[in-house]
Amino acid sequence: MMSTSPSTTSSSTSHYPSAHVAQAIETHTLAVIVDNEPGVLARVIGLFSGRGYNIESLTVSETEHQKHLSRITVVTRGTPMVIEQIKNQLDRMVPVHRVVDMTVTGRSIERELAMVKVRGKGDHRVEALRLADAFRARVIDATVESFVFEITGAAEKIDQFVALMLPLGLVEVSRTGIVAIARGPEGM
Amino acid sequence: MTKEMTGAEMIIQALIDQGVEHIFGYPGGAVLPIYDALFHQEKVRHVLVRHEQGAVHAAEGYARSTGKVGCVLVTSGPGATNAVTGLADALMDSIPIVCITGQVPTHLIGNDAFQECDTVGITRPCTKYNYLVKNIADLPRVLHEAFHVASSGRPGPVVIDVPKDIQFATGTYTRPKTFAHRGYVPKVKGDPERIQQAVAMMRNAKRPVFYTGGGVINSGRRASELLRELVRVTGFPITSTLMGLGAYPASGPQWLGMLGMHGTYEANFAMHECDLMICIGARFDDRITGRLDAFSPGSRKIHVDIDPSSINKNVKVDVPILGDCTLVLEEMLRLWTAQPGESDKPAHKAWWKKIEHWRARKCLAYKPSNEVIKPQYAIQRLYELTKDRDTYITTEVGQHQMWAAQFYGFEEPHRWMTSGGLGTMGYGIPAAVGVQLAHPGSLVIDIAGEASVLMTMQELSTAVQYRLPIKIFILNNHYMGMVRQWQELLHGGRYSQSYSEALPDFVKLAEAYHGVGMRCEKPADLDAAIKEMIAVDKPVIFDCVVDPAENCFPMIPSGRAHNEMLLGDAAENLDEAITEEGKMLV
Numbered sequence: 001m002m003s004t005s006p007s008t009t010s011s012s013t014s015h016y017p018s019a020h021v022a023q024a025i026e027t028h029t030l031a032v033i034v035d036n037e038p039g040v041l042a043r044v045i046g047l048f049s050g051r052g053y054n055i056e057s058l059t060v061s062e063t064e065h066q067k068h069l070s071r072i073t074v075v076t077r078g079t080p081m082v083i084e085q086i087k088n089q090l091d092r093m094v095p096v097h098r099v100v101d102m103t104v105t106g107r108s109i110e111r112e113l114a115m116v117k118v119r120g121k122g123d124h125r126v127e128a129l130r131l132a133d134a135f136r137a138r139v140i141d142a143t144v145e146s147f148v149f150e151i152t153g154a155a156e157k158i159d160q161f162v163a164l165m166l167p168l169g170l171v172e173v174s175r176t177g178i179v180a181i182a183r184g185p186e187g188m
Numbered sequence: 189m190t191k192e193m194t195g196a197e198m199i200i201q202a203l204i205d206q207g208v209e210h211i212f213g214y215p216g217g218a219v220l221p222i223y224d225a226l227f228h229q230e231k232v233r234h235v236l237v238r239h240e241q242g243a244v245h246a247a248e249g250y251a252r253s254t255g256k257v258g259c260v261l262v263t264s265g266p267g268a269t270n271a272v273t274g275l276a277d278a279l280m281d282s283i284p285i286v287c288i289t290g291q292v293p294t295h296l297i298g299n300d301a302f303q304e305c306d307t308v309g310i311t312r313p314c315t316k317y318n319y320l321v322k323n324i325a326d327l328p329r330v331l332h333e334a335f336h337v338a339s340s341g342r343p344g345p346v347v348i349d350v351p352k353d354i355q356f357a358t359g360t361y362t363r364p365k366t367f368a369h370r371g372y373v374p375k376v377k378g379d380p381e382r383i384q385q386a387v388a389m390m391r392n393a394k395r396p397v398f399y400t401g402g403g404v405i406n407s408g409r410r411a412s413e414l415l416r417e418l419v420r421v422t423g424f425p426i427t428s429t430l431m432g433l434g435a436y437p438a439s440g441p442q443w444l445g446m447l448g449m450h451g452t453y454e455a456n457f458a459m460h461e462c463d464l465m466i467c468i469g470a471r472f473d474d475r476i477t478g479r480l481d482a483f484s485p486g487s488r489k490i491h492v493d494i495d496p497s498s499i500n501k502n503v504k505v506d507v508p509i510l511g512d513c514t515l516v517l518e519e520m521l522r523l524w525t526a527q528p529g530e531s532d533k534p535a536h537k538a539w540w541k542k543i544e545h546w547r548a549r550k551c552l553a554y555k556p557s558n559e560v561i562k563p564q565y566a567i568q569r570l571y572e573l574t575k576d577r578d579t580y581i582t583t584e585v586g587q588h589q590m591w592a593a594q595f596y597g598f599e600e601p602h603r604w605m606t607s608g609g610l611g612t613m614g615y616g617i618p619a620a621v622g623v624q625l626a627h628p629g630s631l632v633i634d635i636a637g638e639a640s641v642l643m644t645m646q647e648l649s650t651a652v653q654y655r656l657p658i659k660i661f662i663l664n665n666h667y668m669g670m671v672r673q674w675q676e677l678l679h680g681g682r683y684s685q686s687y688s689e690a691l692p693d694f695v696k697l698a699e700a701y702h703g704v705g706m707r708c709e710k711p712a713d714l715d716a717a718i719k720e721m722i723a724v725d726k727p728v729i730f731d732c733v734v735d736p737a738e739n740c741f742p743m744i745p746s747g748r749a750h751n752e753m754l755l756g757d758a759a760e761n762l763d764e765a766i767t768e769e770g771k772m773l774v
C-alpha cells in the first residue's frame with residue numbers, strides 16, 4: 001500500500017498564490033448585445049464554463065432582425081471582483097457590442113414567463129384556478145382534468161406560484177429564464 | 189475499499205483498482221502531487237515520453253493492441269494542449285483513453301494563471317467526455333466513471349482535469365460498484381427482430397458482400413472469431429476498411445482486400461454491384477463511399493453499429509441494428525445455422541465469377557525493378573520475412589500507410605495500429621512504443637514515411653530509455669509522397685512544398701539517439717538488410733530508399749464515383765471490364 005505523504009498544503013508546495021480573502025457574493029443581471037452569428041452563444045457560454053463563472057439563468061433571442069443583433073440576458077453570481085471580470089471578459093469578445101449590468105444601473109425591470117401544467121379533479125382543480133386568478137396567470141390549455149397556465153412576473157413570483165401548485169397536481173413547468181430592460185425613455 | 193487519502197493518491201489508487209500497469213506521461217507544476225504519489229508505489233509504471241502528443245499515441249497503440257484502456261498523465265496548459273492532437277486522433281478512431289490533466293488551483297481558474305488553459309473547453313470537441321473536478325468528494329466517482337465511459341459503448345478518449353488543490357485535498361476514497369450515469373447507457377444487444385430480418389435478407393441475397401470495420405476490432409477478439417465463422421458458413425465475400433484489417437484473415441479465401449479510396453478493384457466493384465451490403469462496425473466514411481449519390485445504388489443495406497449517430501449519417505440503410513458486434517454476430521450466426529433454408533447457389537456462383545473477373549485485373553500490380561526499391565516490393569519483402577513471427581505493425585500517414593494496408597497481410601485483429609480518421613503524421617513511432625511496452629517479446633514495426641517520422645522522432649529517445657526494440661522502417665521517397673501524388677494527379681504536377689528537403693541522415697540520427705541505423709538502397713540487398721534489422725535487439729531506424737516517383741493505386745479521387753477509379757499502368761487491361769462496368773455506373 002502506498003504511504004501517505006506528509007501533510008502538505010497547496011500554499012507551501014505550490015507556485016500559485018493562495019485564494020483571495022472572501023468577498024460577499026452578489027447576483028447580477030447582465031444584458032449583452034451580440035452579433036447574431038453562428039457560434040456566438042457557444043462563445044458566451046464557453047467563457048462562463050471555461051473560467052468557472054456561474055450561470056443562473058440565460059435567455060437569448062434575436063431582437064433586431066435588420067442589424068442581425070441578438071440580446072442575451074444572463075443572471076450570474078459572484079464577488080464584485082468576479083462580476084467586474086465577467087463584464088470585462090464579455091465586453092472584449094469580438095461579436096459582443098455592449099454589456100450592461102442591469103443590477104448596477106438599478107432601474108431595470110425583470111420578468112420571466114412560465115408555463116405550468118397542473119392535473120387534478122374536484123377541489124384541487126377549483127383551488128388551482130382560484131390561485132391562478134390571484135397570480136394573474138392565464139389558462140392557455142384545458143382538458144377536463146388538466147390546465148396549462150401561463151404566468152409572467154419576477155422569478156420569485158413564479159417560484160411561489162409553482163410551489164403552490166405542487167400539492168394541487170403539478171405535472172411540469174417550462175420557464176424562459178429572466179429578461180430585463182431599463183426603465184425610462186433611454187435605450188441601452 | 190474505503191480509505192482517507194489525498195486526491196493525488198486517489199488517482200493512483202483508482203489506476204491500480206482499474207488494473208492499469210502503465211501510464212504514459214510528462215511531469216509539470218500542476219501534476220507534481222500526482223508524480224509524488226507515483227513515486228511512492230510500484231504497481232503503476234510511468235513511461236516518460238518526450239512530447240505529450242506522443243503520450244496519447246503511445247496509449248493508443250497500447251490500447252489498440254491489448255483491448256485495454258490506455259492511460260495518460262500530463263500537466264496543465266502546454267501539457268494539455270500538446271495532448272490535443274492525440275485526443276482528437278483517439279476520438280476519430282474510437283480508441284479508449286483516460287487522460288488526466290493537471291489544472292491550476294480552483295480559486296485561480298479563469299484568471300489566466302501560470303500555465304492555465306481552458307482544458308475542458310479545448311478538449312470538449314475532441315473527447316468522448318471530459319470532467320473538471322472541483323470537489324475532492326467527486327474525484328473517486330469521476331475516476332472510475334471515466335474508465336467506464338472510455339471503454340464502454342463506442343470507445344473514446346476521456347479527459348479528467350484535476351486542479352492542484354484537489355490533488356492536495358484529502359477525502360474518502362471508495363471504488364463505486366455501479367455506474368448510475370443518468371444519460372449514458374449504451375445499447376449492446378441488437379433488436380432480435382431486426383437481426384431476424386437481416387438474416388432472412390442474407391438468405392435471399394444473390395450478390396451479398398460483408399463490409400466490416402474498426403467496430404469489429406473494438407468489440408474484442410471474439411467478434412473476429414464470430415465474423416470468420418459467419419463468413420465461412422454463408423460463403424459471402426468480405427471486404428474491410430482500413431480500421432478493420434485483421435478481423436478476417438488476409439489469406440482467407442473470401443477476402444477481397446481493403447475497400448475505399450485506395451482499396452482494391454474487386455472490393456469496390458463488389459460494393460458497387462452487390463444487392464445486399466452487410467456493414468458490421470464501419471461508419472460509411474467518405475474514403476469508402478466516394479460520391480454519395482453513386483454509392484452502391486442497387487443494394488439493400490444492413491448496418492450493425494453501437495453508436496446510433498453512425499447509423500444513417502452518410503448513407504441511408506434499410507436495416508439498422510443498434511448493438512455490439514459480438515452480440516449481434518452471435519445472434520446472426522445462431523439464426524443462420526438454426527433456420528432451415530437454402531441460399532441461391534447458382535446466383536452466388538455467378539457473383540463469385542464476376543468477382544474473379546475483377547480480381548483478374550490485378551489492380552495492385554506494379555512495375556518491378558532491379559535498380560530501385562519499389563515501395564510495394566519493400567512491404568512485400570517485409571511481410572514475407574516477418575509473417576511467421578509475432579509481429580505488430582504501426583504506421584505513419586501517407587502512401588507508405590496505404591501500401592502497408594495493401595501489401596502487408598494481416599491475419600489477426602489487434603495487430604495493425606494506424607491513424608485512420610484523423611490521419612495524424614507522427615502517430616507511428618509513439619504508437620509502436622506503446623505496443624512494444626504491452627508486448628515486450630514481440631516484433632513491433634512502424635512502417636513510416638520520411639516526412640511523418642520527423643514529427644515525433646523524439647519518441648525514439650523513449651524507446652531507448654525503456655529498452656523497447658521498435659523498428660522504424662522508413663519508405664524514404666524524399667517526398668511527402670501522398671501530397672506529391674495529389675499534386676501530380678490533380679494540380680498539374682506543381683509540387684508545391686512537398687519535397688522533403690534537408691533530410692537528416694537517418695542512420696546517424698538513430699546512432700545519436702543510441703539506437704541502430706541502417707540504410708538500404710538496392711532491391712538485391714533488401715532481404716538481408718531486413719533480416720539484420722529483425723535480429724537487432726535495439727530500436728532501429730531502417731532508411732529504405734525507394735522510388736521517389738511511385739504512386740499509390742488504385743485510387744478513387746475524393747468526391748468521385750467508383751467508376752472513376754484510377755489504376756496503375758501495370759494493372760491488367762481488361763478493357764471490357766472497365767467499359768462494361770463503366771456503363772452501368774452513373
Ligand SMILES: Cc1cc2nc3c(=O)[nH]c(=O)nc-3n(C[C@H](O)[C@H](O)[C@H](O)COP(=O)(O)OP(=O)(O)OC[C@H]3O[C@@H](n4cnc5c(N)ncnc54)[C@H](O)[C@@H]3O)c2cc1C
Pocket residue numbers: 280281282341342343400401402403404406407428429430431432446447448449450451468469470471472473475476492493494495498511512513514585586589590607608609610611612670
Ligand atoms: C491517407 C489516408 C487514406 C485512407 N484511405 C482509406 C481507404 O482507402 N480505405 C479505407 O477503408 N480507409 C481509408 N482511410 C481511413 C478512413 O479515413 C477511416 O478512418 C476509415 O475508413 C474508417 O473505418 P471504419 O468505417 O471501420 O470506422 P472506425 O473509425 O473504425 O469506426 C468504427 C465504427 O464502428 C462502431 N463501433 C465501435 N465499437 C463497436 C462495437 N463494439 N460494436 C459495434 N459497432 C462498434 C463505431 O460506432 C463506428 O461507427 C484512409 C486514411 C488515411 C489517413
Ligand SMILES: Cc1ncc(C[n+]2csc(CCOP(=O)(O)OP(=O)(O)O)c2C)c(N)n1
Pocket residue numbers: 584585586587588589611612613636637638639640641663665667668669670671
Ligand atoms: C500532422 C499532419 N500534417 C499534414 C498532413 C497531410 N499529409 C498527409 S500525407 C502527407 C505526406 C506524408 O509524407 P511521408 O511521411 O513522407 O509519407 P509518404 O506519403 O511519402 O509515404 C501529408 C503532409 C497530415 N496527414 N498530418
Ligand SMILES: [Mg+2]
Pocket residue numbers: 586637638639663664665666667668669
Ligand atoms: Mg515520403
